[in-house]
Amino acid sequence: MRKLLSGGVVGLSMLMSQTVNGSAMDGSRSVNPMSLYGDEIVFDVYREGTLVGFHTVKFSENEGYLNVRSVFQLDIKFLFITAYSYLYESDARWRDDQLQKLEARVDDNGDLSIVKAAQEGGGMRIESVNGQADSEVSLFPTNHWHAGVLNQTQVLNTLTGRINDVQIVDGDRETVDTEKGPIQATRFAYTGDLENEVWYDDRGRWVKMRFKGTDGSIIDYVCRRCQGAAS
Numbered sequence: 001m002r003k004l005l006s007g008g009v010v011g012l013s014m015l016m017s018q019t020v021n022g023s024a025m026d027g028s029r030s031v032n033p034m035s036l037y038g039d040e041i042v043f044d045v046y047r048e049g050t051l052v053g054f055h056t057v058k059f060s061e062n063e064g065y066l067n068v069r070s071v072f073q074l075d076i077k078f079l080f081i082t083a084y085s086y087l088y089e090s091d092a093r094w095r096d097d098q099l100q101k102l103e104a105r106v107d108d109n110g111d112l113s114i115v116k117a118a119q120e121g122g123g124m125r126i127e128s129v130n131g132q133a134d135s136e137v138s139l140f141p142t143n144h145w146h147a148g149v150l151n152q153t154q155v156l157n158t159l160t161g162r163i164n165d166v167q168i169v170d171g172d173r174e175t176v177d178t179e180k181g182p183i184q185a186t187r188f189a190y191t192g193d194l195e196n197e198v199w200y201d202d203r204g205r206w207v208k209m210r211f212k213g214t215d216g217s218i219i220d221y222v223c224r225r226c227q228g229a230a231s
Helices: 033-037 147-151
Strands: 018-020 023-025 040-047 050-062 065-078 081-095 098-108 111-120 123-128 131-135 154-156 163-178 181-192 196-201 206-212 218-225
Touching: 033 050, 040 065, 147 163, 163 196, 163 206, 163 218, 181 206
Parallel strands: none
Antiparallel strands: 018 023, 040 050, 040 218, 050 065, 065 081, 081 098, 098 111, 111 123, 123 131, 154 163, 163 181, 181 196, 196 206, 206 218
């Protein structure tokens, strides 16, 4: 099976100023993501309605830094034999609502690649198999758990190491199933260098995602744990 994923996948230390259908998220105060999500986010991943994998995001704190570990694993079987496998792992360090450093490792059906990014002189330097890229400002990565990405026009693609130009437009209010039952969430659509759809609830929690694989199949993220301990 040919490569299935491109830039659509990969998931809030401050709620940025963002209006969701008239409900303003408070961007004036810092919020620990663990107060929103708990210590872990878990999504089940479906391809065309069939369960094929999972995505987890784990949070921890150490010496004033927020550490975020993301793992995405997908296995597609044909006649009980794995025809395609994908493993994404990233470790990121945040402080004062900015990404300090990140290392992402991808095993795309046997093809290995690494993306490294670090703050440098107020900006960011990125190294990958696609070469070196530099940004004059700190970037949000395509991990989605941080709702501050909704205000950005450029993001760090943690699969390719490229700086992607995007427009993120809010759409309809929809009902999304979570571990605590159905909730109302707003769908946001990425256009530009990335195309996918991401849903956030009114507190800025990532609760759903959908994108199209390079083979045209629809990939859905379904919340198994995304509401944390907060009510």
